[in-house]
Amino acid sequence: MQRTRPRDRPLRPVLWAGLGALAVGVVLCVTGWYGVSGERYAERQLPYIASCTVPGAALIVAGAVLLASLRGQGPDAAATEQNADAEPVEAPSPPPSAEGPLLQVPGGTLLHRPDCPLVTGKPGAAPPDDASALQPCPVCQPEA
Structure with a gap:
């Protein structure tokens, strides 16, 4: 049996990039939290915050933005656009006269x-x- 490629193939890299950014961001935040929790002094906690927690939070936000950009672009969106075009459009009423x-x-x-x-x-x-x-x-x- 021959397999066909889905029409949403170009969206897959964005989907995987968003999921990957979210996953790496969560791992970095957890690592930063674990590192900070093991240190008593603020001077020793700062490297964990700077190298893990802040970039992890940025990756979580970037992943969420990438995934949010996919909303309304899947195969269902094309069907929705076709249904929207099929609905009758009312003609605008003429402007009132003076x-x-x-x-x-x-x-x-x-x-x-x-x-x-x-x-x-x-x-x-x-x-x-x-x-x-x-x-x-x-x-x-x-x-x-």
């Missing part, structure tokens, strides 16, 4: 143009019954 009757938000005290960002998309925005009692909006500045 022409038309002035509007009031229910319970509001301001008079707005139809294209005012304060009323665009608000449910219930309708022409007011009595426009004389309303103040003009400071954003869209409608002409009363």
Whole structure:
């Protein structure tokens, strides 16, 4: 039987590098901790911290970053992208026009143009019954 190579073959070096960095980082941190724990004086602990613990922590962070970079790049990501492309996309609604009757938000005290960002998309925005009692909006500045 012939074996085929998986499509995610280029991701394997990054995966192994991330796992290797994590493993070496953990070993260095444990070695540094063990070395520090055996020394009584701070002067003798410093070499273990400098040569094992700090590089070990850096390798753990680097490995975590490498593994996090793989998220969303596997074979399932391609299927997800294909499914996302297959979904119907709604056409954007046309921008509101400045022409038309002035509007009031229910319970509001301001008079707005139809294209005012304060009323665009608000449910219930309708022409007011009595426009004389309303103040003009400071954003869209409608002409009363």
